[in-house]
Amino acid sequence: MHATRRQFLDGSARLALGPIALGTLLRGESSASGAPAFAPKAKRVIYLCQSGAPSQIDLFDPKPGLAKRFDEELPESIRRGQRLTTMTSGQDRFPIAPSIFRFGRHGQSGATVSELLPHLAGVSDELCYIKSMHTEAINHDPAITFLQTGFEQAGRPSLGSWLSYGLGSENENLPAFVVLLSRGSGRPNCQPLYDRLWGSGFLPSRHQGVKFLSAGDPVLFLNNPPGVSDAGRRRNLDAIAALNRSHHDAHGDPETLARVAQYEMAARMQASVPETADLSGEPESTFELYGPEARVRGSYAYHCLLARRLAERGVRFVQLYHMGWDQHNALPKQIRGQCRDTDQPSAALVTDLKQRGLLDDTLVVWGGEFGRTVYSQGELTADNYGRDHHPRCFTIWLAGAGIKAGHTHGATDDFSYNITEDPVHIHDLNATLLHLLGIDHERLVHRYQGRDFRLTDVHGEVVKGILG
Numbered sequence: 001m002h003a004t005r006r007q008f009l010d011g012s013a014r015l016a017l018g019p020i021a022l023g024t025l026l027r028g029e030s031s032a033s034g035a036p037a038f039a040p041k042a043k044r045v046i047y048l049c050q051s052g053a054p055s056q057i058d059l060f061d062p063k064p065g066l067a068k069r070f071d072e073e074l075p076e077s078i079r080r081g082q083r084l085t086t087m088t089s090g091q092d093r094f095p096i097a098p099s100i101f102r103f104g105r106h107g108q109s110g111a112t113v114s115e116l117l118p119h120l121a122g123v124s125d126e127l128c129y130i131k132s133m134h135t136e137a138i139n140h141d142p143a144i145t146f147l148q149t150g151f152e153q154a155g156r157p158s159l160g161s162w163l164s165y166g167l168g169s170e171n172e173n174l175p176a177f178v179v180l181l182s183r184g185s186g187r188p189n190c191q192p193l194y195d196r197l198w199g200s201g202f203l204p205s206r207h208q209g210v211k212f213l214s215a216g217d218p219v220l221f222l223n224n225p226p227g228v229s230d231a232g233r234r235r236n237l238d239a240i241a242a243l244n245r246s247h248h249d250a251h252g253d254p255e256t257l258a259r260v261a262q263y264e265m266a267a268r269m270q271a272s273v274p275e276t277a278d279l280s281g282e283p284e285s286t287f288e289l290y291g292p293e294a295r296v297r298g299s300y301a302y303h304c305l306l307a308r309r310l311a312e313r314g315v316r317f318v319q320l321y322h323m324g325w326d327q328h329n330a331l332p333k334q335i336r337g338q339c340r341d342t343d344q345p346s347a348a349l350v351t352d353l354k355q356r357g358l359l360d361d362t363l364v365v366w367g368g369e370f371g372r373t374v375y376s377q378g379e380l381t382a383d384n385y386g387r388d389h390h391p392r393c394f395t396i397w398l399a400g401a402g403i404k405a406g407h408t409h410g411a412t413d414d415f416s417y418n419i420t421e422d423p424v425h426i427h428d429l430n431a432t433l434l435h436l437l438g439i440d441h442e443r444l445v446h447r448y449q450g451r452d453f454r455l456t457d458v459h460g461e462v463v464k465g466i467l468g
Contacts, residue, residue, distance in 0.1 A: 040438025041402030042363040043170070045163065046307045046318045048346060050338075051144060052190050052325030055372035055387050056395040057416045058099045058335055059114045061131050065414055066098035066374070070382075074375045078415050085138055087328065088377050088388045096415070097376035097385040100332055109406030116339040119347035125406040126350050126359070127397045128466050132410025132419045135370050135391045135426050140191050140326065143369035143391065148197050150430055150455045157201035157446075159430060160317035162455045164207040165200075166444050167437065170314030173272035177317045178310055179209040180303040184324020186337030193321055202448040209319060212306070214298025218277045276309055289352060291344040301345035308352050311362050325368055328377050329386035350399050359400045363436055367396025374415045393419050396429075402436040404468040424463055431460035432467075 057063065074094040088094070102115045111124035120127075137143035142152035149156040157165070160177035169176035179198045184190065198209030212218045248256040279295070279302075286305065287294045293301040300322045307318040322342055327334045346366060353359040371394025372387035379385075393412045399405070411421040431441040434455065441460050445452045 037440045037443060038438055040436065041361070042400065042436045043361040044311050044316050045363045045365065045433065045437070046311060046349065047159070047320065048364065048366040049147070049319065049321045050325050050342070050366065050368040051193060051321050051323045052140065052187070053368040053370050053372060053389060053394070054325045054338070055327060055331065055335060056131070056393070057372060057374060057387070058101055058331065059117060060112065060129060060395040061412055061416045062099065062103040062112050063374070063414055063416050066096055069096045070098055071095045071380055074415065078413065078417050082392060083138060085389050088373070094375035095380045096374055097380050097387070100383060107406060109408070111406070111408060116336065117343045119344045123347045123350050126354065127399050128403045128405065129395060129397045129408045130410055130424050130466065131395045131408060131412060132421060132423050133367070133394045133396055133429070134419060134423055137370065138389050138391050140369065144197065146426055147369045149201070150427060150457055154196050155201055156453070157203045157207065158198050158209065159433070159455060160198060160209050160319055161200040161203050161207040162444060163317045163437065165203050165446070166439055167316060169316055174276065174310070174313055174315050175210040176315065177207065177209040177319070178315050179211040179319045179321070180306060181211070181214070181321045182298060182300040182303055182323070184322055184338045184341050186334035186341070187324040187326060190324045190326050193323065198319055202453070203446060212277065218273050276313060277306060279305060286352070290348040294345070300341045304345035304349045308349060311353070312356065312358060327372070327387060330384060331386050332384060353400065361401045363401045363403070363433065364399040365396065365433070368394065370394055374417055390417070392417060398466065402468055404466050407466065409463070409466050422465060425459070427456045427460035428463050431456050432463045435462045
């Protein structure tokens with residue numbers, strides 16, 4: 001091999017999982033590519049990312065005492081001079097906006113859930129709510145980048161890419177990492193999402209997420225062009241592979257072999273992806289479970305059902321993004337739409353996985369990039385308000401493999417503004433997800449430009465209190 005000095009040093013210092021994974025893919029094996037550091041509880045992840053930041057005060061973290069404090073100024077002793085976004089920093093007042101929605105206790109666990117989420121409330125005994133999440137980013141793009149990659153600036157590998165790199169795929173005919181996007185009805189023209197959120201960063205490019213489309217072929221260029229037969233495409237692939245291997249022999253660039261593997265995966269996906277995305281064989285009871293939009297391609301309900309099909313076929317990481325949770329004004333109206341989109345399908349996914357025995361080794365995560373303020377952004381009335389970004393505390397939930405079901409972790413103050421018990425940082429969450437997959441987050445490392453990188457950087461502690 002005629003490798004450059006940089007390529008040699010970079011390749012020799014990498015974690016052993018990387019080369020093992022590449023060798024596995026090139027050999028066409030369907031087993032996991034890297035042995036976990038210890039016995040995993042989870043084999044795969046379905047991550048339901050609610051882009052825009054759901055309001056914890058209106059969904060999961062009720063503060064009934066605020067009803068008597070409507071329109072009062074948020075005490076400075078609570079705000080403590082914490083930074084604000086430019087959208088509210090110029091306000092003359094910070095009036096308290098109690099949630100207008102009712103809450104109830106549900107299941108044997110007695111979890112408190114908003115009336116907006118009746119289906120989710122019905123499966124609360126399967127869920128673990130973390131009410132003490134916090135982050136550092138206060139605006140959407142750095143916050144969701146931080147949530148997905150462990151770093152606020154673009155360019156790092158996403159969680160799904162790290163898992164593809166560390167564990168590989170269980171199915172040689174489908175990608176290890178699939179991405180699904182839906183647009184919410186609460187605020188359809190919300191902030192956009194960028195492909196780099198599921199990018200592989202400095203990891204080999206074959207570990208990036210494969211986005212399934214909502215119209216046309218599920219994956220771009222999946223079908224043969226007009227006039228090209230399967231046999232002709234096979235000959236083209238063989239010729240391109242020979243050229244790439246020759247280039248690799250001459251220059252030693254590992255990305256060359258990654259391209260060979262990607263082309264071969266694309267060829268295998270021609271049969272596997274259409275079959276997976278075809279819901280016509282699902283019984284009527286399944287569509288009744290996921291709700292009326294489960295037949296609408298591109299909807300959140302459709303994607304939840306598709307996520308189950310991908311999981312049962314061995315896809316390692318399925319990432320759903322549902323946009324539209326950014327309620328700076330007209331929150332009561334907009335959040336109703338978002339909950340209509342997501343409540344029944346999210347609960348159905350948990351139920352469906354459990355019925356099929358998949359919840360035992362599938363980890364489900366639901367949450368956004370930060371929380372919302374207790375004070376109103378803009379005009380406050382008895383039936384309308386908005387909420388600004390709030391990184392100091394927010395709520396997510398998890399279910400499935402290794403998670404303590406029917407449990408609530410952490411607590412916030414009487415204003416849902418500051419954490420009072422068991423804070424959980426984004427790095428702690430990611431360390432815990434990796435732990436459940438059998439990976440020590442401190443050992444999943446990739447050397448790039450002379451430095452060792454990992455998903456949790458130099459931070460992160462496993463949150464033992466949520467482990468079952």
